[in-house]
Amino acid sequence: MSILMQGKNMSKNINKKRILQNLNFTFYQQKTVAIIGANGSGKSTLLRILAGITLPSSGTIQRKHIRIGYVPEQFPPNIMFTGFNYLYHLGRIGGLSREVAKERVGQLFDQFNFTAQIEVIKYYSKGMRQKINIMQALLHQPALLILDEPLSGLDESVQLEVESMLYQLKQQGLTILFTCHDLPLVHRLADRTVTLQNGKLMESVITCDHVEESLVTIESTLPADVSILTQISAIYGIDHETIHKNKIQFTISSRQSDEIIALLIQSGASIYSVWSVQQKAFSMYEV
Numbered sequence: 001m002s003i004l005m006q007g008k009n010m011s012k013n014i015n016k017k018r019i020l021q022n023l024n025f026t027f028y029q030q031k032t033v034a035i036i037g038a039n040g041s042g043k044s045t046l047l048r049i050l051a052g053i054t055l056p057s058s059g060t061i062q063r064k065h066i067r068i069g070y071v072p073e074q075f076p077p078n079i080m081f082t083g084f085n086y087l088y089h090l091g092r093i094g095g096l097s098r099e100v101a102k103e104r105v106g107q108l109f110d111q112f113n114f115t116a117q118i119e120v121i122k123y124y125s126k127g128m129r130q131k132i133n134i135m136q137a138l139l140h141q142p143a144l145l146i147l148d149e150p151l152s153g154l155d156e157s158v159q160l161e162v163e164s165m166l167y168q169l170k171q172q173g174l175t176i177l178f179t180c181h182d183l184p185l186v187h188r189l190a191d192r193t194v195t196l197q198n199g200k201l202m203e204s205v206i207t208c209d210h211v212e213e214s215l216v217t218i219e220s221t222l223p224a225d226v227s228i229l230t231q232i233s234a235i236y237g238i239d240h241e242t243i244h245k246n247k248i249q250f251t252i253s254s255r256q257s258d259e260i261i262a263l264l265i266q267s268g269a270s271i272y273s274v275w276s277v278q279q280k281a282f283s284m285y286e287v
């Protein structure tokens with residue numbers, strides 16, 4: 001699993017107020033990470049730093065040289081271009097030839113099931129504007145897509161459409177970072193969830209009244225490459241338990257079990273047993 005971005009002791013002050021405080025994080029390629037937290041906890045500020053739009057006040061952030069697409073929470077409301085022309089011109093400004101820009105916008109329209117409109121964006125519905133917002137971020141085929149509250153203010157049918165598009169993009173191997181207040185969505189889409197609280201970043205496991213979660217316990221030998229244990233802890237926010245010298249155990253969400261078993265085997269561990277733990281819930285987290 002290759003590292004995409006790493007932050008060390010990263011802080012951000014705005015108007016002398018500390019918004020983010022000594023954050024340390026590692027994000028991996030082809031993983032979908034949800035950043036959750038209360039209103040005003042600094043999620044958008046963090047996303048803007050990750051997208052390279054603003055700089056941290058102190059600390060470092062290292063990222064691979066990749067294209068990043070950014071979907072802001074607020075899309076400009078008064079754009080007087082049609083969706084097609086808007087994306088076409090953004091493509092041209094970004095260096096695409098006329099033909100390639102036209103073709104790329106056509107591809108995105110197909111992918112998003114979007115029919116070209118005569119009206120300008122200003123008169124689009126919120127759902128249509130949000131589709132244009134996401135398409136502009138995908139125009140230059142980024143390796144990382146960052147979305148700030150992608151479902152906010154959309155009606156349920158558009159939410160479902162956007163969620164299914166994000167799911168397809170994830171399946172195609174795109175790395176996705178997003179903020180969201182909708183915990184069931186976070187649960188369905190994210191491989192990993194981190195919480196911003198009091199300016200600090202913490203790993204978390206999502207549960208809520210709407211989400212049925214089952215747990216699985218995996219017992220294995222100690223892997224030959226023990227560094228995988230630190231990686232699993234960083235990615236999934238769980239630590240192993242040592243049963244005895246050469247036997248370890250993880251209790252994790254069932255939807256993560258395949259990935260963790262694969263990682264353990266690749267790192268030279270043998271799996272002794274896997275069993276499900278019924279009727280047990282993760283600790284509640286309230287946004």
Ligand SMILES: Nc1ncnc2c1ncn2[C@@H]1O[C@H](COP(=O)(O)OP(=O)(O)OP(=O)(O)O)[C@@H](O)[C@H]1O
Nearest residue numbers: 014015019037038039040041042043044045046073
């Ligand atoms: N340009 C700015 N000027 C002054 N304060 C700002 C600015 N941008 C952000 N802040 C402050 O920083 C804090 C974090 O804001 P941010 O928008 O990052 O939080 P958030 O977690 O995304 O909130 P929400 O969930 O409401 O979108 C807030 O207290 C906000 O008022």
